[in-house]
Amino acid sequence: MRGSTMMTKPDLFPVVGIAGCGLIGISWAGLFLASGHDVIAWDPAAPARDRFADGVARVVEQLDAIGRSGQNAKGHLSVVADVRDVASAASLIQENAPENVPLKRALYAEIESVAADHLVISSSTSSLVWSELSLGMKRPERLVTAHPFNPPHLMPLVEIFGPDIALLTRVAEFYRSLGRVPVMLKKEAVGHIANRLASALWREAVSIVAEGIADVPEVDAALVNGPGLRWSVVGAHMAYHLGGGPGGIDHYLKHLGPSQERRWATLGSPSLTPEVCAKLVDGIRQESQGLSVAELELRRDRGLIAVLGARQKAET
Amino acid sequence: MRGSTMMTKPDLFPVVGIAGCGLIGISWAGLFLASGHDVIAWDPAAPARDRFADGVARVVEQLDAIGRSGQNAKGHLSVVADVRDVASAASLIQENAPENVPLKRALYAEIESVAADHLVISSSTSSLVWSELSLGMKRPERLVTAHPFNPPHLMPLVEIFGPDIALLTRVAEFYRSLGRVPVMLKKEAVGHIANRLASALWREAVSIVAEGIADVPEVDAALVNGPGLRWSVVGAHMAYHLGGGPGGIDHYLKHLGPSQERRWATLGSPSLTPEVCAKLVDGIRQESQGLSVAELELRRDRGLIAVLGARQKAET
Numbered sequence: 261m262r263g264s265t266m267m268t269k270p271d272l273f274p275v276v277g278i279a280g281c282g283l284i285g286i287s288w289a290g291l292f293l294a295s296g297h298d299v300i301a302w303d304p305a306a307p308a309r310d311r312f313a314d315g316v317a318r319v320v321e322q323l324d325a326i327g328r329s330g331q332n333a334k335g336h337l338s339v340v341a342d343v344r345d346v347a348s349a350a351s352l353i354q355e356n357a358p359e360n361v362p363l364k365r366a367l368y369a370e371i372e373s374v375a376a377d378h379l380v381i382s383s384s385t386s387s388l389v390w391s392e393l394s395l396g397m398k399r400p401e402r403l404v405t406a407h408p409f410n411p412p413h414l415m416p417l418v419e420i421f422g423p424d425i426a427l428l429t430r431v432a433e434f435y436r437s438l439g440r441v442p443v444m445l446k447k448e449a450v451g452h453i454a455n456r457l458a459s460a461l462w463r464e465a466v467s468i469v470a471e472g473i474a475d476v477p478e479v480d481a482a483l484v485n486g487p488g489l490r491w492s493v494v495g496a497h498m499a500y501h502l503g504g505g506p507g508g509i510d511h512y513l514k515h516l517g518p519s520q521e522r523r524w525a526t527l528g529s530p531s532l533t534p535e536v537c538a539k540l541v542d543g544i545r546q547e548s549q550g551l552s553v554a555e556l557e558l559r560r561d562r563g564l565i566a567v568l569g570a571r572q573k574a575e576t
Numbered sequence: 577m578r579g580s581t582m583m584t585k586p587d588l589f590p591v592v593g594i595a596g597c598g599l600i601g602i603s604w605a606g607l608f609l610a611s612g613h614d615v616i617a618w619d620p621a622a623p624a625r626d627r628f629a630d631g632v633a634r635v636v637e638q639l640d641a642i643g644r645s646g647q648n649a650k651g652h653l654s655v656v657a658d659v660r661d662v663a664s665a666a667s668l669i670q671e672n673a674p675e676n677v678p679l680k681r682a683l684y685a686e687i688e689s690v691a692a693d694h695l696v697i698s699s700s701t702s703s704l705v706w707s708e709l710s711l712g713m714k715r716p717e718r719l720v721t722a723h724p725f726n727p728p729h730l731m732p733l734v735e736i737f738g739p740d741i742a743l744l745t746r747v748a749e750f751y752r753s754l755g756r757v758p759v760m761l762k763k764e765a766v767g768h769i770a771n772r773l774a775s776a777l778w779r780e781a782v783s784i785v786a787e788g789i790a791d792v793p794e795v796d797a798a799l800v801n802g803p804g805l806r807w808s809v810v811g812a813h814m815a816y817h818l819g820g821g822p823g824g825i826d827h828y829l830k831h832l833g834p835s836q837e838r839r840w841a842t843l844g845s846p847s848l849t850p851e852v853c854a855k856l857v858d859g860i861r862q863e864s865q866g867l868s869v870a871e872l873e874l875r876r877d878r879g880l881i882a883v884l885g886a887r888q889k890a891e892t
Binding site: 544 | 633652661668682702713725726730731733735757758759760761763764765766767768769771773774776777778779780781784785787788789790791792793794795796797798799800801802803804805806807808809810811812813814815816817818819820821822824825826829833834836837839840842843845847848853856857860861863864868869870873876878879880881883884885886887889890891
């Protein structure tokens with residue numbers, strides 16, 4: 261292990277590229293820099309490039325403030341106007357381009373036109389999958405999907421998938437070295453794991469509002485003070501294991517499995533009709549109590565930082 | 577407000593009854609006593625009555641240790657062998673009998689045979705609804721469903737429903753005075769809100785395992801470090817509001833609503849076949865790493881206490 265006074269560069273992917281300087285790119289870049297990686301970033305839009313350094317500095321400040329920077333000296337940030345400069349300098353590019361297959365494919369082709377063989381492209385894609393993104397690449401095996409949960413510098417989860425297990429293992433080690441929790445998929449899936457779970461839960465949350473069982477603020481309060489709180493500590497499968505008493509999941513499945521299947525059959529399948537959308541928008545207006553999205557985000561981040569700190573303490 | 581040195585009894589439901597001395601009853605009783613209520617408890621089974629005081633004492637100790645006891649002097653606990661003694665002494669009975677309609681109805685009849693008009697019966701039922709439980713009661717309006725999330729002395733959520741809004745408001749105030757977060761349903765629903773959400777999420781969690789996308793430990797890790805963590809701070813509706821950027825939920829629904837509906841159509845609807853159950857049991861065995869259900873529960877409670885403390889701090 262490295263001593264905290266010895267300031268060196270990380271061994272794994274010392275220079276990280278950023279392709280796409282939006283909110284996700286800013287958050288990633290701050291995390292990479294705070295952990296000692298040099299970062300070279302590109303975006304096709306000049307305004308995004310111009311705003312980038314300030315946004316990244318705020319992320320680094322936040323990580324410093326909560327003691328979440330790595331042991332290494334901060335990395336150096338440069339922003340360039342040609343993605344090929346990123347491709348020739350970096351050993352891993354975190355790609356955060358819009359969720360558009362032809363656009364991403366064209367970007368990968370441009371990157372590959374100058375990239376060394378060992379360059380890894382790690383896509384933050386949330387809704388696309390490896391097989392469609394890698395199509396037509398010179399070296400498809402260099403592509404990994406690595407979906408963070410927003411904001412990536414605070415949320416630990418990174419869902420990774422790719423065909424080359426040795427590379428996936430190295431990429432997982434890289435994210436782990438940044439304090440992230442990489443989770444490897446065995447098979448690609450639209451929405452990976454987390455957004456599939458979130459989508460399934462939200463469908464029922466929308467249904468409860470649509471059916472008039474409860475309004476938006478009540479549904480959110482129930483989640484935050486019930487299952488959401490629990491799932492910040494134990495997963496859904498583990499929660500049913502504990503729900504089974506001393507016999508655990510085995511007992512649960514035998515005795516309550518059939519009633520779960522009956523419950524599943526009664527869950528809603530709402531449509532986002534104009535009427536339902538109006539209920540959701542009204543409900544959020546109530547729940548927000550006049551706070552803007554930016555203010556609500558600040559509050560969320562403060563909450564996340566508090567919960568993350570507490571979890572870390574409880575685990576050690 | 578009451579001064580912290582003045583030790584008095586709570587004004588609202590000073591004497592609380594417990595019908596059903598299992599785990600839920602123990603947890604509720606500890607919470608009531610720690611907040612200064614006298615508790616009179618009954619269970620038909622002598623062993624449950626005999627174990628009760630020790631279990632309750634451990635809950636009170638835990639609440640003391642985490643600074644979650646109320647400002648009032650601790651209440652007094654008595655355990656009786658005849659539920660009619662509870663019915664004549666208490667002003668609210670928290671009923672935690674098995675989830676069996678005829679059994680609960682018979683219990684309510686016995687309670688009503690001696691109860692004063694003002695007695696409130698508050699049922700912890702998780703899977704039954706008010707309309708079926710109240711059938712045949714002398715005064716159905718005295719029944720409220722008040723479903724806690726387990727364990728009730730740690731988890732804030734209590735989902736309440738009943739036909740008498742004035743009574744519901746008073747019952748909500750009671751639970752709020754215990755540091756709980758009561759959430760009122762507008763319409764009864766099997767599974768109330770929280771277990772419907774949990775069931776919807778678990779259906780997809782099972783599907784992901786059944787489809788071979790990821791195993792149990794990975795699905796749980798993705799939830800705990802992604803959406804679960806987020807939902808301990810903001811609800812699902814609010815999360816999509818923040819996901820919509822400055823335009824919020826309105827923007828989200830317009831631009832990403834259709835893709836959510838498409839996602840909903842691709843979610844799994846698994847069956848708990850022997851094969852799927854075996855995968856779940858194996859996965860839990862891996863995830864548990866040799867820890868017993870009791871040890872995992874202890875770890876969960878330690879985590880919950882840490883997260884609750886951190887949330888409270890972040891809010892103030």
